[in-house]
Amino acid sequence: MIEAFLTALVTVFSGVHLLYLAGGVTLGLAIGIFPGLGGIAGLSLLLPFLYGMDPTSALAMLIGLVAVIPTSDTFTSVLMGIPGSSGSQATVLDGFPLAKKGEAARALGAAFAASLFGGLFGAAVLTAFVLIARPVILAFGSAELFMLTLLGLSMVGVLAGNSLVKGLSACGLGLLLGSVGGAPATGEFRMTFGNFYLMDGIPLVVVGLGIFALPEIIDLLRQNRAISEASELGSGWLDGVKDLVRHKWLAFRCAVIGCIVGALPGLGGSVVDWIAYGHAVQTSKDKENFGSGDIRGVLAPESSNNAKEGGGLIPTLLFGIPGSGSMAVFLGGMVLIGLEPGPSMVGNNLDITYTIVWSLALANVLGAGACLLLSKWVAKLTTIPYALMAPFMITVICFAAFQATRDLDDLISLVAIGVLGVLMKRFGWPRPAFLIGFVLASGMETYLYQALQFDGIGFLTKPGVLIIGVLIALSIFFAVRHIANSQQELGAKPEVDNTSVPQNRMPQILFAGAIWLAFAYGFYDAMQRTLLGGVFTAGVCGLMLVLTSVVIFKLVKGNINDTVNFDSEVAEGYAFDRSVASMLHYVYWLVGLVVACYLFGYVISTALFFMLFLLVKARTSIVKTGVLTASALVFMLALAHVMVLELPRGLLQDAVNMPWPLG
């Protein structure tokens, strides 16, 4: 073992290895910064270079690439509110508000320092853990994984915002949307309306972009300002590093969470950041700033999502089971290099395992270091007037959403979920709760069904299940205490400011009614299925019909000061301000873009959208409009060509054979 240790150490710090590692890191950063691409697209770029390389150098490049993607995707999450990948969705919650306050550099500094810490911590844990990991992973069966999804779900309690019934209903809506498509037990297609796209389920990337990014874009456009309120960018990235030092124990705990959840095959990386975020909220005494720019909300998910990559290596190396998309790519790369994962990775090939683990640590240092240095300059993006930024961001979001399944329906779902996001934001339905439900839906149903098949109802008495059960009880206890506290605070307030409370509750009632109908449809659909195919959705919908009925009842009959009553149009004062564009205005722009894509394809519609938007909204000169449009198009086309990505085609392209790049 000592020998393997030393061999690996010598390899990692050899000049050639470092060089290739740095190459992989550079590529990973460049790709990761672009939302929706991630490690998967990186492979297509990297692969041609892997041929003819010796295995260790090829491995170094691969690790460099995979390790830094959860680092550089933070840029868009913090600066633009666009979740760069599923691992950094929770970062958006507090990172973007910080950028809006003009503290982008601090948020980025904290995020990258936390990433660095998480990555190093993950590698350190891995060094020891990999030797004993096999029995530990085998101890986590379907029953334990089901309990972990419940633990994730219990985080909804603290993320529910002011009204618990609304939070739970939002989470239920996520569960419902997450169970669209094939039922895990029987393969029956649920709620698909015979649509082939829906049969595969709605991709998480599209949901993340629609629910978080689009509402923010629309909101900022309506206010017509730069992302950052402050013209000075304020304190720099060093403050972010200091934040990490101040909250070191939080980062430590979240890195542990990241390692554990990452190491368990089956839950997938998209849950980690939410569990870490929920944990941060639960364990903080002063919670009121979460969601509006608390630095801890950035530190927690970022330290966990880099630690997760280290954890995720364990099932990949030991069992050949990748825990996430980027690990799947890593696995494919390993096979091509000629390395077969399996028990030998802790036997004869232990030195290779250690080379991988420490390369991962080193790649984190390089990647986070580079990002830290860059963050000062990149943060300046937030001072650009938003009307100039918006067309770029919208094009990028559409492009990213389209890469989810390379189907025009991705864009349609993007806008549909975007509208849902806008309305949820407006009426105070917590979007994080919705997303947690969505992320956990399929795992929860699958593992519950499997656990019941494997062990019957007796699965509840397994020791692992009981331990996680205690954790869930603690989590719920914290949630209840949190709700009790916040209601006390509200009750303590002498007079609620009447101008911020909507008097006309009709829009809210209509929205809640629509959600009630969605649950009713889900219930009806479940009744058409076999018992195993429908019981989960029927259960969720049945419960949610009751909860949404409570919401509607409170809205119709309740006290006007009830926490359920919320409308940001009133709270933000938009309703009385004629200078603010109506909410639907920019929704029409988006719908227009998607309809144009459907008809004329992506290239033509993006060009049109760019020109129209810049001329009408940003009021740029014709020359400037032309230059901006052309450069954006050239960039996208070059990217698509190099990375072998498809761009949406429209009816026009299907009917007429168009020359490149229009076709």
Place this chain on the structure above:
Amino acid sequence: MKSKTSPYSKLFKGAALGVACGIGLSVSAMAQAVDFSGERVEFIMPFKEGGGSDTWARFFAPLISEQLPGQPAIVVKNIPGGGSTKGANIFQQRAGNDGLTVLGTSGSTQFPYLLGDPRVNYEYKDWKAVLASPTGGVFYVSADLGIKSAADLGKLKGVEVKYASQGATSLDLIPLLAMDIMGLDVNAIFGMKGRGAGRLAFERGEVNVDYQTSSAYLTKVLPLVEEGKAIPIMSWGVLDDDGNLQRDPTFPDLPHFAEAYEMMNGKKPTGIEFKVWKTFFAAGFAAQKGLFLPKETPDEVVDAWTEAVKKAVASESFKARSEDVLGSYPQAVGKQAQKSFAVALDITDGDKEWIRNWLTEKYGTQF
């Protein structure tokens, strides 16, 4: 992107040259006239990045690229979705016949076609197969079941065995149908994310029977066999030229499915169920992965591709690494590949009816 005229005009020239030189021109000389210099070939892969089929495609792409006339770059374009029907549909609908777009398929593309899945809008019989990559599989059971070999399978009658599956219409159709034919009482637990997840459930003791394809068996199950936790029972076998099941050369000591059936029941398997099993076995294993050119591709282009694949398979770099990536099964190229797929994709209406009924009755699959 394929609207440039050069390949067409080159083809035309090639064809004209062929006519001018008369009948004596050999096929390989005609293939010489096809030239892909400076072009980019799109290798459509209807699966996600990183999986088995993707790795197969990315292993072959540079090897074939070297051998094609003009050495065009071959790039793999992943279009996953609909259990791989989506990428295949797009290929059927859009691919030009200039040899610059090819498709890689797997058993998961063949099965929906055979089962008449409504999402299938592609026709294998239109396409020109240039390569078929076979694989095999090994069925093994937990030591807890107390049997030592296929000869003891009779002891399992009346015992419920558990099998962790990805779905009844996936490649798992082969083991599920095999166990049913043998008369085993199977409880299939669905919703597994891949064969790897199934193996993990086996290792945890959540299920007690499993199968893996050859390469996964060799690297990940053999250690369990050595520890005494897993007992190999049978391989699926391989099909000989007459379509009969033979022992898998990778596992010469294991009986194949038909032998195991005979050891258990004292007679050879017969009847429609065994015939259907062999059809799906051919589509899922004997010709598991295939490389196709679109319909109406001119013969010169098909020949150029066939030649290139032949040379790629014979090359040193293929030999050096293929065993790790593909296992030790002979690759079928050109005519042989077409023959493999002709067998694999031929299903009578009666057999189709039978398997659809079987799936509906046993697993509630709706068509």
